[in-house]
Amino acid sequence: MMADLGVIPLQSGIGNFFGSCPECGACIVRNIGLVHFGCCDKHKVGWVIGYNLFSGALIEPPEMQRDTNALISGYRKIHPVYSPIHVAGSA
Numbered sequence: 001m002m003a004d005l006g007v008i009p010l011q012s013g014i015g016n017f018f019g020s021c022p023e024c025g026a027c028i029v030r031n032i033g034l035v036h037f038g039c040c041d042k043h044k045v046g047w048v049i050g051y052n053l054f055s056g057a058l059i060e061p062p063e064m065q066r067d068t069n070a071l072i073s074g075y076r077k078i079h080p081v082y083s084p085i086h087v088a089g090s091a
């Protein structure tokens with residue numbers, strides 16, 4: 001069973017700074033080591049958000065990282081969508 005520690009459900013759509021699932025707007029942040037991924041469990045897609053951005057990743061136990069790796073390794077890698085308010089140069 002997956003632990004919920006470190007899983008950050010973000011507001012979908014307009015408030016999402018880290019990208020969203022193009023299908024539904026979801027973004028669940030998960031970590032493997034210090035690499036952060038955005039995920040949508042419903043559509044089984046994921047994308048890389050960045051590296052060493054969230055300190056919570058440092059306290060995640062190895063078994064949680066293995067669970068995360070097992071879960072998202074089967075996800076299709078995509079380019080997320082971003083809110084227009086978070087895209088530089090957009091009005």
Ligand SMILES: [Zn+2]
Nearest residue numbers: 021024040043
């Ligand atoms: Zn989705």
